[in-house]
Amino acid sequence: MVAIAAIRAQNAKFAAQKHANKVCVFVGATNGIGESTLKALLTLLSSPTIYVVGRSASRWEVQHQQLRQLNSQAKFNFVQAEVATIRGVDEACKQITASASKVDYLCMSAGYFPIVGQIKTPEGLEQCFTLSYWSRIRFLHNLLPALQQSPRPRILSILAAGHDTILREDDMGLEHNWTIPNFAKQSSTMKTLTFHRFAAQNPAFTLIHTWPGFVLTDVERKPKPGAETNFLWRWTFPVLRSLGRMVMSLRAIPLEESGQRHAFLLTSEEFGPGVWRFNEYCEPSPRSEALEKYVKEGKQDAVWDFTVATWEKALGSGKS
């Protein structure tokens, strides 16, 4: 485990170097670990330009006031978009690239634990899979030209590194095999493999995939069982969730600490160009022979082709 005191010391060292004029894009920083990472990063940078992609302009007004206190020189841009759709991601990227000539840091953390089961987006994709994979990779793809303008572009995806071990090749989109464990493994394996593809084509890129561990974040906006679900499930769900949180709290990483750790990973020169996987304590995730074999075999190309086909299908769905 890398002790939090060591992380704070490294962050302080980075802050003292007065890194100026970084452009940072955050997707998922309206809450939780992404917000905590943004707060930590704001204390490390001089005169950054920050793009926050989120759903609610009125909630942003409140959050904006708090963030301004952390760095009075920071320039904030709120990009209102629904990132659970590919069209929404495209719209957000259009807004960002209209004013940002480069992107130095891209931090993605939108998502949730899909305990309520599958939810379909208007584009016909599973929502949690979209937030965790299809949409995040679309951001990376769309922002590629702006990232390539940065001398040291760094991309951080907070999801499930370490679960990225097995790829279900016969049903890549989990059309027929969606379960929570399958979703966790598939979305994270696809994420790491696609990161390898981007790294091979962009030698200056640092791409980091993390497992944040258990972090007690606000549950209010996370999906709940809908009116169409069984009454018993709707009734027991809050009780089970509270019990789950009680158990999790025994091992939970404090939210502020998680933000410091992710800001460290995002900025630290220790982790140069290439693909990195970390656990909640900033230790490298366990090696996976299967993952290494996939990379050697070039499985990332098959994942990429499937990703592009899925985007096209979603965009061709005719709904938004």
Ligand SMILES: NC(=O)c1ccc[n+]([C@@H]2O[C@H](COP(=O)([O-])OP(=O)(O)OC[C@H]3O[C@@H](n4cnc5c(N)ncnc54)[C@H](OP(=O)(O)O)[C@@H]3O)[C@@H](O)[C@H]2O)c1
């Ligand atoms: N917390 C943990 O213990 C834990 C453990 C392992 C993995 N993770 C993963 O880490 C990531 C961050 O988790 P977190 O705990 O920080 O989550 P969080 O506090 O719930 O924040 C999630 C972010 O995602 C956005 N989001 C959620 N659903 C959305 C939707 N349908 N459409 C658009 N945006 C949506 C939220 O936007 P709003 O503010 O608009 O709601 C918020 O910005 C997630 O992918 C999660 O699965 C978390």
